[in-house]
Amino acid sequence: MMSAAVVAVSVMLAVAGAGAIYRIARGPSILDRVLASDVLLAIVGAALITDMIVYRNLDYLALVVAISLIGFIGSVTVARFVTDRR
């Protein structure tokens, strides 16, 4: 039961990450790419938590905390300096 759920979660996260990467590659504007990279960061955090649950360790907890603390800086910086060019 648990392992089937883990497989389903992993597949869904992989598909979601692929979708976010598709939007990063496709654009069309820098803001779309920044937004998609934010989503990719959230998906990576979710994958880290899934890993911790499956293997019953807490190795990545500091990494998850760091993501939630400073993950917004990149998108704020890019959005601050975005101009009219597409």
Added chain:
Amino acid sequence: MEETVYDVITAVLMLGGALMSLAAAIGLIRFPDLLSRMHAATKPQVLGLLLFLLALAVEFRSWKLLPVLAVVWIFMLLTAPVSAHMVGRAGYRTKHLRPELLVIDELDDVVERAQRLLREAEEEALEDEDDDPRVDDDPGHSYTGELDDDEMLRARGTGAGEALNSDAQRPGKNPEG
């Protein structure tokens, strides 16, 4: 038995979080413009993260873990709106949106009023430039405050106005020349 119940709760919470991530990715791919994609992008950042953190808490059932997880979620709640605000503002200012898709643009009136005020201020500045006392805008006038009627008539009759005029046009006396 108890383990199985906790496992089921964990699995359900994780599946919910993964579904949020999947919904965000589908929204990113299929939605037409930046603002609607921003709507989709918030799902895994807030609710998805909450579900995953709850799954972690249920799986470990440790009181020591809870403050850390609370910190993670609270800081995500604090920082996600900041980046979303900056991205949305930059997108609106650089016209990364499709106005025909908006039901209502509440900033429309404000932007229009601000542009009108800016235009008026610029026109006023131009008029002020015309009123510059050092520039003789209307060379045909004479300084009536200093002259009585006879002197004015004499000045006009002898073409003094034109003489004054040509004086003003000379480069030496022209303040802008």
